[in-house]
Amino acid sequence: MTTATQLYGLLAQYDEPEALRAAASQAYAHGYRRMEAYSPFPVESLATALGHPRSRLPILTLVGGVLGGVSGYGMLYYASVISYPMNVGGRPLHSWPSFIPITFELTILGAALFTVFGMLALSGLPMPYHALFNVPEFKRASRDQFFLCIQSIDPQFDINQTAAFLKECRALAVHEVPR
Amino acid sequence: MSSQVDSLALLSQIQRKSLAVGLVMSVVSAWCAFAVPGQFYPAYLVAFLFFWSISMGCFALSCLHHITGGGWGVAIRRTLETGASKLPLLALLFVPVLFGLPRLYLWARPSAVASDVILQHKSAYLNVGFFQVRAGIYFAAWILFASTINRMSAKCDLEPSIERRESLAYMSSVGLIVWALTTTFASIDWTMSLDPHWVSGIHGVITMAGQSVAGTAFVILTITLLSGYAPIARVLNASRLHDLGNFLMALVLFWAYTSFTQYLVIWSGNLPEETPWYLIRGRGGWQIVMLLLVGLHFIVPFLLLLNRSVKRKPRQLAAVALLLLAMRIVDLYWQVMPTFSPGGFQFNWVVLCTIPAVGGLWLAGFARRLPAFASVIVDDPHSEESHHHAHA
Incomplete structure (x- = not known):
């Protein structure tokens, strides 16, 4: 048995999105905050259940x-x-109608670039190493399994109690995630 | 169950009241047609185009939903189909326009054509007989497609099958193509030819955008009004409203984009047969109407609809929809009326009679038909998704 400080967290495995969502709600209700869910496709309202x-x-x-x-x-x-400054067809130099298409396009470009890179920055990507990949089963998060990870930095985290709690939440398996 | 009865009572009340208003105002409008025909016909055209655009917008959106599917359409599908089912009534309401052709359109006045070479060249297309035949073809196509698609959609609910659903999607895609082509030609005939020297290739697209805004805004108003009652209340929730709000915002942007494109092309071309259309619409008080359109048909609703909370609250979203419907009337007024008072803005008070007249009759027909369709689909593959959202 490893000690809590050597652990990234505990990973509960499910095979249904509904079960994952229910577990996330239960964990939130139980007071856990430092947790994250992983699924092969977006699960409706999972973020709300996690209290994000x-x-x-x-x-x-x-x-x-x-x-x-x-x-x-x-x-x-x-x-x-x-x-x-150049006279084009006798129009004023500041001919705003002809400025609109490029203004519009750069608005879209700016918004798109900020969205893509903002998404990467807010998610902390790129991330060359993540402890979760130490669990071989975790590969299935991109195929057919659903995971809930309660991190060891959560103030409520206790290796035995949290593992017992996750089993109560009908996890198929609870994996320890080494750092 | 009692709220179902309440919604039926509400709809029959709306039906009775709007029928009364429609009939009284029709009598007043008929009097105007004889007393002040010069004012009446443009005012009637604006009123007709407005309610026509709601029905056409409903038709196009229902086709779109049959093709793409998606939970967003489940709560509004019946309302859309009811809107589209009013096209036969609109065919009837188009008849007064036919009586006013020489008063509305320069090309329908033989004396004007005789002294105008351009109109003589255009007379192979712009003549009274062909105009009437074309209008007949448009209405025949719209009524045929709307009634066929509505019938197929109702059948899909009664006896659902994949084949039925696929043939409905097929018919709807043909319907959308027909919608785009006929709307383009109808807009050339009914609004562009008010200034028969003027041409704009994107005018039909602007009309389609206007129809879609009007249809979506009308549907949002209807379902928020009925949101407290049984069938709608079960499928309508914040995330469904959010979808419709996003849809409305996209359509507002589409309208603004196409409208500005028309302006930009004409402004850059700077050609004598195109610029007068904007010149008379940008002076003598009309420029205030133009700015009103930029502000209240684009900037204000766009900024409001950027807000997540506005899109999720029925009352606030309904208020934006109401604003946009009002601006649809202003837009049509600004397109039609300057032709008849090019010197400067004049308020044509006859619109205060023709809009309630056409609107009362149209709305009475709508409210009468809505409960006849089961207002929400019972057995629909997307219905599941829509209900699911309600609990999520």
Whole structure:
């Protein structure tokens, strides 16, 4: 038997999304907070059951969109009014209608880049090593099995009690996850 | 069960009241048609186009749902089909437009055509006889497809089978193609030809976007009104509303995108036969209507619908939908009316009669038909998903 400090956490295995969601709700109700669930496909409302806070990603998307739009319009303004003013068909130098398509596209580009890289940053990716892969069964999280991991840093974590609790939550198996 | 009865009572109350309003206002409108025909016909066209666009939007969205499936459509499918089932009534309501052709359209006035070479060149298409034949073809196609698809959809509920579902999806995809083609030509005939020198390739797409906004906004209003009652209450919840809110936001963006594209193309081309359309719509007070459209048909609803909480609360989402329906009328008014007062904005008070007249009759027909369909589908593969959301 390993001691709690050598463990990343305890991993409970399920073969049904419903069972995983039920276990997550029970664990949350029991007071566990430092936990994460793993499944081969998105499970509706699992994040709510785990008590995850709302993602901050939409804010990043908004910031990226606004930055993209402002810099797009600014770039066009600088190019056609300040840096290289040129009379095109007698139109004013600051012809806003012709600036809109590029402003729009850079808004989308900024929002998309911030969303992708923001998602990676908020998830802590890329992550070359993760303790969970020390459990051979965990490979099936991308195939046909559902996992709930309660981490050892949870204040409520106690190796024996938590393992017993997870078994009560009808886990098919409870694996110890070495660091 | 009692709430089912309540919703039926509510619908029959709506039906009686709107029928009364529709009939009284029709009499007033008929009087206007003789007293002030110059004001009446444009006002009637705006009213007709508005309710026509709701029905057409409902038709297109129901086709889309039959093709793609998805839980988002389960709660609204019957409402969409009911909206589409009002197209025969709209065919009847189109008749007054036919009486006003010379008052509405320059190309229908022989004296105007005689002195205008461009109109003479266009007369092979823009003439009264062919206009009437085309309108007949459009309505025949819409009624045929809407009634066939509605019937097939009802059959799918009674005796569900994969073959039925597939043939419904097939018929709906043909229906969407027919919708796009006929709407394009109808918009050329009914609104673009108000200024017969003007051409815009994207005008049909803008009309389709307008129809989709109107249909979605109307459906959101209807189901939030009925959300407290039995069949809808069971399948409607925050995440379903959220889907519809996202849909509405996408359509608002689509409308804004196509409308701006038309403006940009005409502005960059700067050609004498195209720019007058915007020039008369951008001066003499009309520019205020234009700014109102930019603000309240795009910026405000877009920013509101970016909010997650607005999309999940029935009252707030209904308020945005109501705003957009009102702006649909303003948009149609801004497209039609400047042709008749190019010098500057004038309020055509006859719209206050024609909109309740057409709307009262249309809404009475809608409220009468809605309970006749079971308002929510009982046995649908997506229904399961929709109910599941309710407990999640």
